[in-house]
Amino acid sequence: MEFQKILIPVVGSEADVEALKLAIRLAKKEKGKIWSVYVIAIKRALPLNAEIRPEIDKAENILDHLEILAEEEDYEVETDVLQAREVGPAIVDEAVEREVDLILMGVKYKRRFGQFSLGSVAPYVLKNSPCPVILYQH
Amino acid sequence: MLGIPAVFSAGYGNVGSSIYYALGIVALVAMGATPVALGIAGVLFIFTALTYAEGTAAFPEAGGSASFARHGFNDLAGFIAGWALMLSYIVTISISAFTIPPYLGFFWEPFKDSATIGTLASIGIVLFLMTLNVIGIKETSFVNISAAVLDLATQVSLVVIGFVLLFNPTVLIHRIVDNWPAPENLIIGIALAAIAYTGIETMSQMAEETKQPQKSVPRALVMMIVAVLVIFAGISLVSLSAMTPQELATDWSRDPVAGIAASLPLVLLRDVLKPLIAILAGTILLIATNAGLIGISRLAFSLGNHRLVPPALSRIHPRFKTPYISVILFSVVAIIILIPSFFEADVFKNMGALYAVGSLLSFMFAHASIISLRIRRPELQRPFKLRGNIKIKGRELPISALLGFCALTVIWVIILITQPYSRWVGLGWMVVGIIIYYFYRKRENLPLTHMPKGRENQKNSTIL
Numbered sequence: 001m002e003f004q005k006i007l008i009p010v011v012g013s014e015a016d017v018e019a020l021k022l023a024i025r026l027a028k029k030e031k032g033k034i035w036s037v038y039v040i041a042i043k044r045a046l047p048l049n050a051e052i053r054p055e056i057d058k059a060e061n062i063l064d065h066l067e068i069l070a071e072e073e074d075y076e077v078e079t080d081v082l083q084a085r086e087v088g089p090a091i092v093d094e095a096v097e098r099e100v101d102l103i104l105m106g107v108k109y110k111r112r113f114g115q116f117s118l119g120s121v122a123p124y125v126l127k128n129s130p131c132p133v134i135l136y137q138h
Numbered sequence: 139m140l141g142i143p144a145v146f147s148a149g150y151g152n153v154g155s156s157i158y159y160a161l162g163i164v165a166l167v168a169m170g171a172t173p174v175a176l177g178i179a180g181v182l183f184i185f186t187a188l189t190y191a192e193g194t195a196a197f198p199e200a201g202g203s204a205s206f207a208r209h210g211f212n213d214l215a216g217f218i219a220g221w222a223l224m225l226s227y228i229v230t231i232s233i234s235a236f237t238i239p240p241y242l243g244f245f246w247e248p249f250k251d252s253a254t255i256g257t258l259a260s261i262g263i264v265l266f267l268m269t270l271n272v273i274g275i276k277e278t279s280f281v282n283i284s285a286a287v288l289d290l291a292t293q294v295s296l297v298v299i300g301f302v303l304l305f306n307p308t309v310l311i312h313r314i315v316d317n318w319p320a321p322e323n324l325i326i327g328i329a330l331a332a333i334a335y336t337g338i339e340t341m342s343q344m345a346e347e348t349k350q351p352q353k354s355v356p357r358a359l360v361m362m363i364v365a366v367l368v369i370f371a372g373i374s375l376v377s378l379s380a381m382t383p384q385e386l387a388t389d390w391s392r393d394p395v396a397g398i399a400a401s402l403p404l405v406l407l408r409d410v411l412k413p414l415i416a417i418l419a420g421t422i423l424l425i426a427t428n429a430g431l432i433g434i435s436r437l438a439f440s441l442g443n444h445r446l447v448p449p450a451l452s453r454i455h456p457r458f459k460t461p462y463i464s465v466i467l468f469s470v471v472a473i474i475i476l477i478p479s480f481f482e483a484d485v486f487k488n489m490g491a492l493y494a495v496g497s498l499l500s501f502m503f504a505h506a507s508i509i510s511l512r513i514r515r516p517e518l519q520r521p522f523k524l525r526g527n528i529k530i531k532g533r534e535l536p537i538s539a540l541l542g543f544c545a546l547t548v549i550w551v552i553i554l555i556t557q558p559y560s561r562w563v564g565l566g567w568m569v570v571g572i573i574i575y576y577f578y579r580k581r582e583n584l585p586l587t588h589m590p591k592g593r594e595n596q597k598n599s600t601i602l
Contacts (some may be wrong), residue, residue: 045435
């Protein structure tokens with residue numbers, strides 16, 4: 001499979017780094033483009049354009065760190081901070097808008113009520129994505 | 139980003155909920171002329187919705203009439219419109235919370251019969267929602283859409299069942315004619331009926347998170363106009379077929395839709411619908427109370443962003459990421475408005491008139507701003523432009539906005555003259571707001587009217 005455009009939604013976990021490295025490996029063959037996005041979920045009591053400085057700073061730090069890692073791998077990654085009511089739909093919308101060929105998400109091993117849980121974002125993306133999705137579990 | 143169905147649902151969810159109390163509040167003064175008052179208010183609602191369609195399409199940003207007034211006039215006008223709008227949001231929270239217990243009275247009568255228990259329950263509801271909004275509940279747009287669909291389905295069913303089983307033109311005409319109010323009461327009834335049309339602002343506030351807002355919001359507004367007018371006309375006619383205006387204004391003033399269900403001639407249908415209406419109305423009004431709290435928090439944040447109110451109202455909780463100060467402050471004000479219901483009998487009418495003072499003032503600003511923009515900025519891109527204009531000195535002025543502005547101004551003045559509670563509380567609210575605005579702008583070295591360029595907050599991130 002060829003992946004010219006890859007979207008990596010990140011949350012600041014170690015899995016993001018591994019997902020980025022994998023994305024670079026996949027994209028390098030075709031000299032593809034990689035976008036990394038961090039979605040800030042805005043509560044409904046706030047307008048969608050509310051500027052929550054600590055959240056924006058956190059997002060920018062995470063994305064800066066990934067850009068540096070990509071540079072170390074001799075690759076360029078475009079980054080963006082998005083604001084949305086829900087993270088899953090924001091990722092899918094972004095994938096549609098950018099017409100990506102692949103969404104590559106790093107997921108952490110999480111347990112909820114004693115059971116393995118993927119949370120709500122990854123299942124939403126798997127269900128609604130317009131393109132193939134790879135989950136990289138760290 | 140939201141599409142037309144989601145925007146329509148949010149708007150209808152808000153407007154549609156108001157019929158659960160608007161009917162009773164209007165009947166308190168308009169008596170037999172309740173359907174007429176709702177109808178006339180409906181025409182004014184069309185004018186206002188059209189004005190909002192033009193304004194929102196031109197400026198797809200949160201703030202509604204406050205945003206139009208800021209662009210159409212200056213910061214001071216934007217503040218006054220926004221502060222008036224805040225009052226109407228707060229009273230919406232109080233009224234919605236106030237009318238939940240009477241509907242739940244089906245399950246436990248003291249909720250409806252005891253002023254103390256009913257008011258305590260209403261205050262409890264506001265406190266509960268305040269806590270949820272400070273913590274920041276996760277509410278998906280699915281909830282809004284489901285609530286609106288449920289709301290619409292219930293109301294359509296009730297209208298259809300009511301027309302089949304209750305509608306009697308002769309009885310209806312007699313009840314209207316025999317209980318026709320004094321002209322003054324009819325006008326107050328029309329003003330109170332404005333409470334039935336509270337959702338226009340909600341749609342406008344959502345412009346920023348709507349796909350192609352220039353097209354979607356006007357379309358959703360037009361869809362809402364049609365749905366609301368048809369449903370409200372149907373329910374008001376059915377209600378007066380089901381009960382006399384006196385019954386509507388006394389026994390069922392706070393839960394008129396329950397009154398319709400209780401008047402159905404078929405026992406089986408009555409037994410099914412009465413608990414169903416109690417649950418549905420309670421749920422829908424709870425969502426509406428929450429929508430009011432969310433709406434005012436967003437509005438306060440938007441006004442804070444444009445430096446029209448002190449930054450404390452935009453302060454975000456470090457852990458919960460919610461505007462906790464505005465949520466707590468406005469919940470407390472909504473509770474204060476509920477306090478008189480422990481002691482007074484006509485508090486419901488007073489709350490309705492207070493709502494009218496705030497909402498009519500902000501709607502007046504919306505109309506005036508659209509007219510002002512037509513004069514001052516004729517070149518402005520208007521993806522939705524009102525038709526039916528008159529030309530004065532080369533400027534096209536929309537007739538609907540002119541009529542809407544004049545009619546609302548007359549009604550607003552009459553309300554202020556005839557309703558002492560809403561006059562003093564409403565004007566008191568406005569005076570306190572202007573004092574806060576004055577000192578805040580002075581302290582920040584900002585002019586009272588215009589915003590110097592480059593002082594507004596800049597946004598860098600993308601909005602989805």
